[in-house]
Amino acid sequence: MKNLLWRINFVFILIALSITSCHKQIDEPVNEQEASNIRMPFNQQLYLLNSTNKGSVIYEIDYDFQGLEDEAYLTEMKLTKNGRPFTIPRGGHMCISPKNDYITVVVSRKKKIYLVEIATKKVREIQLFAYNPKVTQQEMKANISKYRFRGKITQVDVDQDGYLFIAGKSGFYKVVADWGPAKNGGSDIWNDKDPFLQGTKYSGQVWVNVVKFQFSGNIAVEGSEDEQFFEDDTYFEENEIQALNKVKFQGGDILFTQNSSETDGFEEQRLISFSQWKGGTAIYLNNMDWDWDDLKVEFNAGSIFGGLNTKIAEKMGGRVTGAALTGDNMVFTSHHFSEYLQLRTLNGKVVKDDVKMIILNESGEEINTLYHNWGDMASTQAFDKNSFNTTDPSQNSREIDGEYYDQWFRGELDGYQYAEVKLYRPHNFNYGVKDLSHDNYNVSKESRQNSANADLADFRKNASKFVSLGGEDGYVLMQLPNKVTVTDETTLQVVETSWGKKPYYEDVMEAWDAYQEKAAVYVHASYNGRYYEDGLEDSDDWVKIGDAYIANNEFHLAGDLPEGIEVSWIKIVDNGSNTGDGFDVNFVATYEKPLDPSALTDRDILMLFYESTNGENWTNNENWGSDLPLSEWYGVDTNDEGRVVSIAIYNNNINGEIPNEFIYLSELTTVFLPLNNLEGVIPQDIDLLSKLSFFIVNDNNLSGDIPVKFGNILTLNFLNLGNNSFNDDDFPEEIKQLPLYSSFSFIL
Numbered sequence: 001m002k003n004l005l006w007r008i009n010f011v012f013i014l015i016a017l018s019i020t021s022c023h024k025q026i027d028e029p030v031n032e033q034e035a036s037n038i039r040m041p042f043n044q045q046l047y048l049l050n051s052t053n054k055g056s057v058i059y060e061i062d063y064d065f066q067g068l069e070d071e072a073y074l075t076e077m078k079l080t081k082n083g084r085p086f087t088i089p090r091g092g093h094m095c096i097s098p099k100n101d102y103i104t105v106v107v108s109r110k111k112k113i114y115l116v117e118i119a120t121k122k123v124r125e126i127q128l129f130a131y132n133p134k135v136t137q138q139e140m141k142a143n144i145s146k147y148r149f150r151g152k153i154t155q156v157d158v159d160q161d162g163y164l165f166i167a168g169k170s171g172f173y174k175v176v177a178d179w180g181p182a183k184n185g186g187s188d189i190w191n192d193k194d195p196f197l198q199g200t201k202y203s204g205q206v207w208v209n210v211v212k213f214q215f216s217g218n219i220a221v222e223g224s225e226d227e228q229f230f231e232d233d234t235y236f237e238e239n240e241i242q243a244l245n246k247v248k249f250q251g252g253d254i255l256f257t258q259n260s261s262e263t264d265g266f267e268e269q270r271l272i273s274f275s276q277w278k279g280g281t282a283i284y285l286n287n288m289d290w291d292w293d294d295l296k297v298e299f300n301a302g303s304i305f306g307g308l309n310t311k312i313a314e315k316m317g318g319r320v321t322g323a324a325l326t327g328d329n330m331v332f333t334s335h336h337f338s339e340y341l342q343l344r345t346l347n348g349k350v351v352k353d354d355v356k357m358i359i360l361n362e363s364g365e366e367i368n369t370l371y372h373n374w375g376d377m378a379s380t381q382a383f384d385k386n387s388f389n390t391t392d393p394s395q396n397s398r399e400i401d402g403e404y405y406d407q408w409f410r411g412e413l414d415g416y417q418y419a420e421v422k423l424y425r426p427h428n429f430n431y432g433v434k435d436l437s438h439d440n441y442n443v444s445k446e447s448r449q450n451s452a453n454a455d456l457a458d459f460r461k462n463a464s465k466f467v468s469l470g471g472e473d474g475y476v477l478m479q480l481p482n483k484v485t486v487t488d489e490t491t492l493q494v495v496e497t498s499w500g501k502k503p504y505y506e507d508v509m510e511a512w513d514a515y516q517e518k519a520a521v522y523v524h525a526s527y528n529g530r531y532y533e534d535g536l537e538d539s540d541d542w543v544k545i546g547d548a549y550i551a552n553n554e555f556h557l558a559g560d561l562p563e564g565i566e567v568s569w570i571k572i573v574d575n576g577s578n579t580g581d582g583f584d585v586n587f588v589a590t591y592e593k594p595l596d597p598s599a600l601t602d603r604d605i606l607m608l609f610y611e612s613t614n615g616e617n618w619t620n621n622e623n624w625g626s627d628l629p630l631s632e633w634y635g636v637d638t639n640d641e642g643r644v645v646s647i648a649i650y651n652n653n654i655n656g657e658i659p660n661e662f663i664y665l666s667e668l669t670t671v672f673l674p675l676n677n678l679e680g681v682i683p684q685d686i687d688l689l690s691k692l693s694f695f696i697v698n699d700n701n702l703s704g705d706i707p708v709k710f711g712n713i714l715t716l717n718f719l720n721l722g723n724n725s726f727n728d729d730d731f732p733e734e735i736k737q738l739p740l741y742s743s744f745s746f747i748l
Contacts, residue, residue: 045060045100045118045379045380046060046061046063046324046326046332046377046378046379047059047060047061047077047094047096047103047324047377047378047379048061048074048322048334048341048357048370048372048375048376048377049088049092049093049094049105049322049375049376049377049378050370050372050373050374050375051090051091051092051373051374051375052090052373052374053090054087054090055087055088055089055090056087056088056089056090056091056092056105056107056375057076057077057087058076058077058079058088058094058103058105058116059074059075059076059077059359059370060074060075060077061073061074061357062074062075063326063332063341063355065326065330065343068343068351068352069355070354070355070356071355071356071357071358072341072355072356072357072358073358073360073366074357074358074359074360074370075359075360075362075364076359077116077121078121079116079121079122079123080121080122080123081122081123081124086123088105088107088114088116088123089107089109089110090107090374091107091108091109091110091374092105092106092107092114092375092376093105093106093107093153093154093155093156093166093322093375093376094106094156094376094377094378095156095157095158095164095376095378096158096378096379096380097115097158097190098158098162098187098190099190100118100380101117101118101119101190102115102116102117102118102190103115103116103118103378104116104156104158104164104190106128106153106156106164106166108128108149108150108151108152108153108166108168111127111128111148111149111150112125112126112127112128113125113126113128113164113175113189113208114126115190118380124206125205125206126189126192126206126207126208127144127148127205127206127207127208128148128149128175128208128210129144129147129148129149129207129208129209129210130147130148130149130150130151130209130210130212131176131182131209131210131211131212132147133180133181133182135147137179137196140207141197141200141202144202149210151166151168151171151173151210151212152168153166153167153168153173154167154168155167155168155273156376159174161187162187162188163175163176163187164187164189166210167273171212171213171214172212172213172214172215172297173210173211173212173213174187174210174211174213174290175189175208175209175210175211176189176208176209176211177189177192177208177209178192178209179196179207179209181292182209182211182292182295183292183293185209185211189206189208192206192208193206194206194207211295212295213290213295213296213297214295214296214297215296215297215298272284272285272323272331272346273285274320274323274331274333282348285299285300286299286300287299287300318335318336318337318338319335319336320333320334320335320336321334321335321336321372321374321375321376321377322334322375322376322377322378323377324377324378324379325379326343326379330343330344330345330346330351330531331343331344331345331346332355332377332379333377334372334375334376334377335372336372336373336374337371337372337373338371338372339356339357339369339370339371339372340353340354340355340356340357341355341357342355343355345530345531345532345533346531347530347531349531349533349534350534351532351534356369357369357370357372358370398418398455398456398457399456399457399459400456400457400458400459400460400463400465401459401460402458402459402460402461402463403459403460403461404459404460404461404498404503405459407503407504407552408457408459408493408495408503408552409457409459410491410493410589410591410593413591413592413593414591414592415484415490415590415591415592416589416590416591417480417481417482417589417590417591418455418456418457418481418587418588418589419478419479419480419570419587419588419589419590420455420478420479420481421454421455421467421476421477421478422477422478422479422531422532422569423476423477423532423536423537424467424476424477425474425475425476425537426468426469426470426471426474426581426582427469427470427471427472427473427474427574427582453465453466453467454466454467454476454478454585454586454587454588455587456587457495457586457587457589458497458586458587461498461500461503462498462499462500463497463498463586464497465586466496466497466584466585466586467584467585468581468582468583468584468585469519469572469573469574469577469581469582469583469584469585470574470581470582471574471577471579471580471581471582472574472575472576472577472582473573473574473575474573474574474582474583475537475571475572475573475574476571476572476585477532477536477537477569477570477571478569478570478571478572478588479568479569479570480567480568480569480570480590482568483528483566483567483568484557484566484567484568484590485564485565485566486557486558486561486562486563486564486565486566486567487558487563487592488556488558488563488595489556489558489592489593489594489595490556490557490558490590490591490592491554491555491556491557491590491591491592491593492521492523492545492554492555492557492570492588492589492590493552493553493554493555493588493589493590493591494519494521494548494553494555494572494585494588495551495552495553495586495587495588495589496517496519496548496549496550496551496553496583496584496585496586497584497586498550498551499515499550501514501515501550501551502514502551503551503552504551504552505549505550505551506601507601507602507603507642508547508549508601508603508627509627509629509642510642511549511550511551512549512627514550515549515550515579516577516578516579517549517550517574517577517578517579517582517583517584518547518548518549518574518575518576518577518583518627519547519548519572519573519574519575519577519582519583519585520544520546520547520548520572520573520575521544521545521546521547521548521553521555521570521571521572522542522543522544522545522570522571522572522573523542523543523545523557523560523561523567523569523570523571524536524539524541524542524543524567524568524569524570524571525541525542525543525561525565525567526539526541527539527541527569528566528567528568528569536569537571542571543560543561544560545557545560545561546560547575547627548572548583554593556593556595559608559611570588572585572588597660597661597664600661600664602630602638602642602643602644602665602667603630604661605644605659605661605662605664605665606624606630606633606636606644606665607624607625608659608661608662609658609659609661609662610624610625612656612657612658612659613654613655613656613657613658613678614654614655614656617653617655618649618652618653618654619651619652619653620634620635620649620652621634622634629642630642630644634649635647635648635649635652637670639667643666643667644665644667644668645667645668645669645670646668646669646670646671646672647665647668647670647671647672647673648670648672648673649672649673649676650672650673650674650675651674651675651676652676653676653677654673654676654677654678655676655677655678655679656677656678656679656680657678657679657680657681658678658680658681658682658683660683660685662683663683663685663686663688663689664688665689666688666689666690666691667691668689668691668692669691669692669693669694669715670692670693670694671692671694671695671696671697672694672696673696673697673700674696674697674698674699674700674720675698675699675700676699676700677700677701678697678700678701678702679700679701679702679703680702680703680704681702681703681704681705682697682702682704682706682707683707684705684707684709685707685709686707686709686710686713687707687709687710687711687712687713689713690713690715691715692713692715692716693715693716693717693718694717694718695710695716695718695719695720696718696719696720697720697721697724698720698721698722698723698724698747699722699723699724700723700724701724701725702721702724702725702726703724703725703726703727704726704727705726705727705728706721706726706727706728706731706732706735706748708732708734708735709734710732710734710735710738711732711733711734711735711736711737711738712734713738714738714739716738716740717740717745718745718746719735719745719746719747720746720747721747721748722747722748726748728748729748730748731746731748
């Protein structure tokens with residue numbers, strides 16, 4: 001029978017938890033590492049060659065890529081040859097040797113290559129000869145001028161096979177070290193010796209051979225094939241396809257991007273020509289197939305973007321003279337008659353077009369602005385590989401094994417992939433490139449500024465491969481290699497370096513007390529472009545997923561993002577750490593993981609209840625959703641371990657359904673929610689609340705069957721379900737069998 005409103009007075013004892021907030025910064029330890037455990041950012045050193053009538057000068061460039069500073073600082077390399085000061089002749093074009101030990105300057109008008117040893121700045125020469133298998137070495141020695149290379153070269157780089165690749169109006173070439181069949185000539189011209197010259201007037205010289213390759217069929221692109229290539233590959237998905245009848249390498253520069261083996265499949269190598277053709281056009285070539293028998297090359301090709309030669313302002317922009325990879329596969333370009341460098345993505349979007357070139361003297365003092373004439377750019381490249389695993393091909397080069405592998409690794413789940421850092425903006429320390437020198441990886445705190453560290457997963461208890469956000473508001477943007485379609489199982493994992501502490505904390509306040517670092521985690525709900533675009537970090541479409549604390553954090557995306565949308569960009573922002581360099585991003589991953597309600601924290605479950613019952617419109621929702629202890633949330637009481645034992649919220653406009661996860665509040669003893677607007681059914685497995693003593697939900701809109709499993713809760717001594725809309729007019733027999741059942745304590 002229906003019952004009139006019961007008014008029952010409960011005395012709820014509130015346990016006051018004293019939380020001492022310490023604002024003193026905590027000093028973090030320094031993890032000493034062996035030099036062999038190096039993990040480098042993408043570019044170590046960046047160079048610019050400036051060519052005038054007086055010769056070619058090479059500058060080493062110091063630029064803060066992650067800070068996108070306004071100035072690049074140039075220091076001239078003082079070269080010597082045979083112990084004397086030396087200037088490379090004008091007209092040079094340069095790249096870096098495969099082992100990053102030589103700047104390689106090709107001066108085709110001199111028919112020579114000048115090798116500048118980076119460590120010593122000493123110069124030695126290599127003589128260029130045109131490859132002709134019909135000519136003997138004796139014939140060459142008898143008349144070397146007849147067989148010297150005479151092509152017009154404006155573009156040089158080293159491909160993934162280690163060959164010096166040169167191009168220009170004269171065509172495509174690869175340079176081989178030794179005479180004989182071209183395919184046996186070898187790529188290592190940097191360590192080549194020519195014993196056949198001993199005893200001659202050319203003794204001590206090094207001769208290399210320039211092998212010309214013809215375009216197969218002399219056609220670079222067919223439009224339909226190009227469209228198919230773009231349809232299957234999203235590397236340049238945002239660009240128009242423009243078929244070319246014939247690739248023309250005129251001026252500018254070329255570079256090879258990272259390849260698949262160097263980046264664990266994140267990138268596919270392409271050759272890109274920054275050409276003077278048609279006002280400055282970037283041309284891609286990929287799937288290059290070199291036929292050493294017929295000396296022909298096949299490839300896919302097309303234009304990526306134009307307008308490279310656009311003059312932005314006086315002494316800014318203009319014809320491209322050089323290009324070099326920097327940061328995350330972005331490109332620096334130098335320009336004719338310009339004081340500024342430009343930084344752009346590989347699909348042409350300009351990130352910064354006004355990087356002013358400032359020349360420093362040997363003491364580091366500013367002396368002048370460089371007004372660039374002609375020349376080139378180049379960068380040493382140490383790709384994103386984990387040097388811990390270089391000898392074991394069975395190991396993933398993105399992972400370092402350790403004590404917490406079993407607790408953090410989710411590779412057995414569908415869709416498992418690691419995110420990569422794309423933009424890094426720490427808060428409060430100097431994060432210049434020079435801090436990442438060869439002897440300063442993870443030996444010092446400055447190494448925490450190496451953003452590439454967060455590209456791999458360090459599963460050690462005292463992980464050292466991480467990137468620090470530097471304190472309040474420092475942030476990092478990361479991207480997933482493959483876009484993720486959000487389902488009810490899509491999970492985002494954010495792991496912070498554990499500093500020797502536990503791999504996981506159930507309660508955020510316990511995590512905070514263990515180590516006072518935290519960061520807000522966001523996912524972008526609309527942008528899925530391949531590259532960072534200007535202002536992305538300030539977009540209004542970032543959706544906060546939650547807050548991350550020390551060690552492992554896992555967020556189900558469907559609770560905050562609509563199912564079915566595609567996402568790929570992640571932002572992590574320090575929001576209140578009390579340590580010297582802020583939240584430390586170890587790694588970020590996504591995967592498909594079915595929601596396990598039993599693994600939810602009490603905080604998670606309360607938030608599900610809050611969201612399911614329109615908590616924003618409760619009459620009183622004080623502190624709900626905050627980082628404060630749960631005992632300070634309105635109507636919530638906890639035990640000494642911080643577990644929820646009571647929810648008592650009377651007449652508070654609680655409007656909605658009780659989520660099924662509610663039954664996993666395993667320490668709950670009291671539910672007191674009368675005079676609200678609860679609807680739907682009571683979870684049928686209510687007996688999982690095995691410690692429940694009071695369950696009072698009278699005067700709501702609950703319906704359906706009364707769960708018979710109330711009868712399994714032997715601790716239950718008061719049950720009030722009055723004034724609802726249940727199907728039953730009486731309690732099920734299972735409930736009536738409870739020892740404490742009586743008409744006075746069980747009300748319907």
